Amino acid sequence: MSKKPAFAVGDSTEMLCSVCDLEQPHKVLTVTKLGVITKAACETCETASTFTRGVKTSVAMGSGKSAxxxxxxxxxxxxxxxxxxxxxxxxxxxxxxxxxxxxxxxxxxxxxxxxxx
Ligand SMILES: [Zn+2]
Incomplete structure (x- = not known):
């Protein structure tokens, strides 16, 4: 298996946005020491998602209506x-x-x- 890419804060990466329901560019907000993304925000709807061990654990709504x-x-x-x-x-x-x-x-x-x- 090849090494996983390490991310840095401010990087952009494609991932599924559960609000847009599409693969969208996400801006990396926080990473672990190993470069694993722990929080990223959809650049389209501004929804921030948090991750634990690479699994999305919660979605915080961006600027839209509260849901x-x-x-x-x-x-x-x-x-x-x-x-x-x-x-x-x-x-x-x-x-x-x-x-x-x-x-x-x-x-x-x-x-x-x-x-x-
Ligand atoms: Zn989105």
């Missing part, structure tokens, strides 16, 4: 942003019924339940 994780017990309104375990970042496009919402993730709309309490 909290999808919670079926919560009541959503049109225009609210959320993050979903599988689908990533989404925004409510319509409230269909008292317990159903349409949410757009990337370019796909999914129907989710809400307000279950």
């Amino acid at each position: 909290s994780p999808y919670d079926r017990n919560r009541k959503y309104r049109k225009g609210q942003a959320m993050t979903h375990d599988k689908f990533g970042r989404g925004e409510v496009t319509a409230v269909i019924e008292p317990h159903k919402i349409d949410v757009i993730f990337g370019d796909r709309v999914r129907r989710l339940i809400h307000s279950q309490e």
